[in-house]
Amino acid sequence: MDTAGQVIKCKAAIAWGDHKPLTIEEIEVAPPKANEVRIKILASGICGTDTAALKGKLGTKFPAILGHEAIGIVESIGNCVTTVQPGDKVIPLCMPQCGQCRACKSPNANLCDKNDFTNNTGLMQDNTSRFTCKGKQVYHFVGTSTFTEYTVVSEISVAKVDPAAPLEVCIVGCGFATGYGAAVNSKIPPGSTCAVFGLGGVGFSALIGCKISGAGRIIGVGSHKDKFPKAIELGATECISPKDNDKPVEEVIRDMTNGGVDFAFECSGNIETMKTAFESTYIGSGVTVLLGVAGPNDKLCFHPGEVMMGRTIKGLPYGGFKGRDDIPKLIGDYMANKFNLNFMVSERMPLEKINEAFELMASGKGLRNLIIF
Template sequence: MEVRLKILYTSLCHTDVYFWEAKGQNPLFPRIYGHEAGGIVESVGEGVTDLEPGDHVLPIFTGECKECAHCKSEESNMCDLLRINTDRGVMLSDGKSRFSIKGQPIYHFLGTSTFSEYTVVHVGCVAKINPLAPLDKVCVISCGISTGLGAMVNVAKPPKGSTVAVFGLGAVGLSAAEGARIAGASRIIGVDLNPNRFQEAKKFGVTEFVNPKDHNKPVQEVIAEMTNGGVDRSVECTGNVDAMISAFECVHDGWGVAVLVGVPHKDAVFKTHPINLLNERTLKGTFFGNYKPRSDIPSVVEKYMNKELEVEKFITHQVPFSEINKAFDYMLKGEGLRCIIRMEE
């Protein structure tokens, strides 16, 4: 049930940086990072029937076995077998790595390890896509773009004409804003501590900008005043627990829905008054935008092909693989959104 992929393009996502910095997890070493990528199937292992050499694919950090209760549910994409596992550095079939150096194993990351010319991935974590789609563009759909877009269109589901707040204007937050724009929201309020992000955010449909540092009261109160009682929908993309609380408390009573996307510190606790829920606000969480990788991601690529979804504006830099450290520099300095790394020089 394994596939060997030739990676043509990969991009750097903040999750790679977070694990590379080894903050708050059990670090595995040595390990090949990378999980947002596009490539071509080079060969397939036994049991693989829906992929063949030459297929254009996106490897994805979470999977879809198609057989467990989650995969059979229309509501869930949290596959029992293949959901994200940040600690596992080996393949499921035999508990071993497919990479080695001088006889010693090199561990896998998120089941993908795309900072490599070739990688081996479980078939359930591979989405077969339109071969006409440019892999140097659609590779970003394999993680960040789908996470934000799906959080908005699949989970928040803003009605046409509604008001929406997006907390955090990195690539994921901007893809959530893009989803709100596609859904026909009338106001999209971007919330971020970095004022430099507002100009960029306008390209993604953000109409107003709130910097919590500019106000001497909680940002949820500022947003409630701006919107006559609160926004219809909010999506939180920072992972900061205070931002999560603000995102929930800034939605309108009676019908407001807040969706949490960002991953918090493992010890963080979400606190709010239960009356906020009793007053008919809804709090939801989502993982990978509620997309099932194999079933749903090919259609997101088609949205790009049909010009409904623009991905070029997320791509701000390109480097050859030999200069991958530049991609880390851009992200650590907060310059740009996505840097595409070309595997072939």
């Protein structure tokens, strides 16, 4: 039966508040309005940003449907939509690309003005929701909301991809793009020394980006030593654990690298790890890239002289990629075997086991657990 223009009833995982388990509920998904797209979700990864939302780090509005790393099929479109059609395979974009704001027009920025990370409305562009559950409004999450059988996103938050793309490419929608992009878009000179802090999905993706960029030495830093062999396979030249040394790991790295690495990528979101990454870089020219999500009250403190002497500290949201332009290209590179993604997929689980999937990630087991619809 054609569902275009109708309210769809389906299953979704609802987050009713922070620090609470998700519950599987029947929800109503309204038809897309003008410039909107309704998507049947095929698979969704569980990302650290979803965990950050549940821990209260993002100021997320509840009840909400989390999830932002997915692949699906366009079910229907609203008026004025021109870039996708029903039946297209697509990636919902947590970093939109409106094409009109200062960031979208700049080659040096990608934080579109219409993103909902900084705006934090939990609503569509018209400030309303397309979700209801038990007669109650349910909020969207960073413009995507993918822990549901159907979702509605703005056209500026969707990228059409190769129809043959497999389900695992959903992780390109956030984790892989963030880590890989942070490395390749940092313009690492060949032969440089790099350190990657946090060997999860984003960190492993950063290792691949460092290797492709031609880094001469890549140090993986993490506390789960069972991940070291895979890190070496993906590009790390060596791995170290903060638990294995009597002195701070930043001192160990500076000793290993004649004063510090050229580039440090922080992928954990831990404020102390951010400081460690910064202090691991060479004082005269080192670059620290922050990728992890910190808490709302966290403060990164250091003496101004540590920057004045030549260091740089910066962030690269979404790895510096522009969603609608760059995500289809990344999917194309994957389809052309320029990099592998299978290593990131640990478990494939049904929606009903989503809380178990979160627990597996929290335990440090595996990298990405995919919810298959």
